Amino acid sequence: MIEVRNVTHRFGGANKPSLPVLDDVSLTVAPGTFVSLLGPSGCGKTTLLRIMDGLVQPTSGQIFIDGSQVRKPGRDRAMVFQEFNLLPWRTALHNIEFALKLHGVPASERRGRAIEALRRVGLEKFAGFYPHQLSGGMKQRVGLARALSTNPRYLLMDEPFGALDPLVREVMQIDLLKLLDAEQRTIVFVTHSVDEAVFLSDRVIIFRAHPGAILKTLDIDLPPRRFENDEEIKASPAFVSYRNMIWHLLKEQLRQPA
Amino acid sequence: MAAFWSAHRTALTRTAAVVVFLFVWEAAVRWGGVSPLFLSSPSAVTVRLIKVFANGSIWPSLLATANVAAWGAFLAIVVGVPVGMAMGRSKLVRDTLEPFIMAMASAPIVAFLPLLIIWLGIGPTSKIALVFVGSVFVVIVNTESGVRQIDPRLIETARSFTASEFEILINIVVPGALPFMIAGVRLAIARVLIMVVVAEFYAATVGIGYLIFQAGSQYDTTLVFVGVVILAGTGVICNAALRALERHIAPWMHTDIAP
Numbered sequence: 001m002i003e004v005r006n007v008t009h010r011f012g013g014a015n016k017p018s019l020p021v022l023d024d025v026s027l028t029v030a031p032g033t034f035v036s037l038l039g040p041s042g043c044g045k046t047t048l049l050r051i052m053d054g055l056v057q058p059t060s061g062q063i064f065i066d067g068s069q070v071r072k073p074g075r076d077r078a079m080v081f082q083e084f085n086l087l088p089w090r091t092a093l094h095n096i097e098f099a100l101k102l103h104g105v106p107a108s109e110r111r112g113r114a115i116e117a118l119r120r121v122g123l124e125k126f127a128g129f130y131p132h133q134l135s136g137g138m139k140q141r142v143g144l145a146r147a148l149s150t151n152p153r154y155l156l157m158d159e160p161f162g163a164l165d166p167l168v169r170e171v172m173q174i175d176l177l178k179l180l181d182a183e184q185r186t187i188v189f190v191t192h193s194v195d196e197a198v199f200l201s202d203r204v205i206i207f208r209a210h211p212g213a214i215l216k217t218l219d220i221d222l223p224p225r226r227f228e229n230d231e232e233i234k235a236s237p238a239f240v241s242y243r244n245m246i247w248h249l250l251k252e253q254l255r256q257p258a
Numbered sequence: 259m260a261a262f263w264s265a266h267r268t269a270l271t272r273t274a275a276v277v278v279f280l281f282v283w284e285a286a287v288r289w290g291g292v293s294p295l296f297l298s299s300p301s302a303v304t305v306r307l308i309k310v311f312a313n314g315s316i317w318p319s320l321l322a323t324a325n326v327a328a329w330g331a332f333l334a335i336v337v338g339v340p341v342g343m344a345m346g347r348s349k350l351v352r353d354t355l356e357p358f359i360m361a362m363a364s365a366p367i368v369a370f371l372p373l374l375i376i377w378l379g380i381g382p383t384s385k386i387a388l389v390f391v392g393s394v395f396v397v398i399v400n401t402e403s404g405v406r407q408i409d410p411r412l413i414e415t416a417r418s419f420t421a422s423e424f425e426i427l428i429n430i431v432v433p434g435a436l437p438f439m440i441a442g443v444r445l446a447i448a449r450v451l452i453m454v455v456v457a458e459f460y461a462a463t464v465g466i467g468y469l470i471f472q473a474g475s476q477y478d479t480t481l482v483f484v485g486v487v488i489l490a491g492t493g494v495i496c497n498a499a500l501r502a503l504e505r506h507i508a509p510w511m512h513t514d515i516a517p
Contacts, residue, residue, distance in 0.1 A: 053418055055414060055418055072420075073417060073418045073419070073420050074420065075420055077418075078418075079415075079418045081411065081415060083411060085411045085414075085415040087412060087429075087430070087433075089433050089434075089507075089508065098419075098429065099419045102416065102419040102421045102425060130509070132509075150419070
């Protein structure tokens with residue numbers, strides 16, 4: 001379980017006028033659930049994810065994961081980044097092996113686990129390719145394979161499909177749900193796409209901006225295994241009403257002068 | 259024919275320019291009334307070049323110069339790379355060393371030669387020192403910019419996968435800056451050659467620079483050109499080799515064509 005307790009964060013030093021990014025945010029992510037952090041740019045959702053990973057220390061407040069306080073990145077978490085962030089001088093396979101090495105996986109196991117991870121995202125034929133030889137969608141599949149190869153209890157995804165074109169994006173959403181279907185992994189997924197959040201999540205946490213704070217938490221009661229009939233789901237009255245409700249909330253916020 | 263021309267346009271133009279240049283030079287001396295004493299000629303230089311290698315008279319000069327150049331360049335790399343990396347990673351180190359690096363980049367380093375001779379004598383050591391001082395900052399500056407251009411997101415990603423500072427240095431900073439380091443060495447080689455020749459003009463009893471200087475004072479124009487051709491050839495070969503190495507090490511910087 002991830003517990004975010006009264007996290008406030010400001011950009012800027014002690015002497016400079018600082019910019020508030022997150023204002024007293026508290027939330028919990030239950031084990032085995034898919035939770036999206038949704039909001040307009042400037043709502044601090046990416047910063048909150050980086051704080052959960054331990055890359056950023058909050059100005060005040062704490063994060064607890066399975067009862068222990070997060071102070072730096074740990075092996076129970078793995079992140080998928082919007083810009084993929086693959087090392088350009090390593091092949092797809094070697095990028096994954098590098099992550100496994102950092103996670104302390106013995107050398108004899110790395111190759112097998114990296115190949116298995118590539119196989120799961122459908123890229124085993126591209127193991128020897130460098131990132132500059134891969135398309136955006138393929139790069140993000142490698143990014144996803146890299147994160148999953150370390151078998152993290154928590155998968156933190158920072159607008160992972162934000163840099164992809166809309167068609168690839170939908171395919172990636174479906175494939176992500178397929179990949180996670182048989183697992184009990186906990187996902188925190190940052191996005192500013194309302195449809196993406198509703199389609200993927202068990203729970204959507206909607207943020208407002210300047211400073212970032214939680215506007216509403218919404219449980220999404222749609223059937224499981226949504227990848228099997230994605231078009232039907234997206235046209236269903238339940239999906240449409242969730243989407244309209246969230247749009248309405250966000251529009252109301254954006255109309256109010258800050 | 260048109261296809262051949264467009265495919266090899268650059269190479270053909272370059273070759274033609276060199277051939278025309280050599281022809282005009284040869285013609286000026288042979289039929290243009292220019293004294294060979296002033297200009298020598300491509301044919302004379304080629305014959306002499308082959309001769310000095312065939313009879314072995316060039317080797318002592320070449321070895322002496324190569325020794326100074328290689329040691330100077332080696333020290334410039336061994337010192338320049340770590341200093342440049344430290345400057346790239348630490349603002350404190352950068353702010354401390356910046357004024358000295360800027361002074362070295364703008365000052366005529368050869369002016370230090372008399373001082374280096376007072377300190378180190380007229381043997382190879384003072385020349386190696388001059389080559390080192392004259393080229394190390396090029397390696398430092400390029401290594402530093404190589405380190406600073408590394409995408410901070412790659413470092414953050416490694417950190418997210420629990421990398422230590424040392425693991426980041428070895429796996430991200432060094433390979434990320436490597437193409438820039440090689441470019442720095444490539445630029446340094448040109449300065450190495452200048453420094454070694456100047457040092458040998460001023461204080462030497464052997465070496466290519468000394469050979470050129472002696473030949474000039476005896477109006478042996480052909481031998482002057484032989485020395486210049488050897489130095490220029492060395493520079494061109496080193497440059498081409500390091501460029502090939504850059505392309506080999508960092509293919510993602512030169513190509514975006516998917517196979």
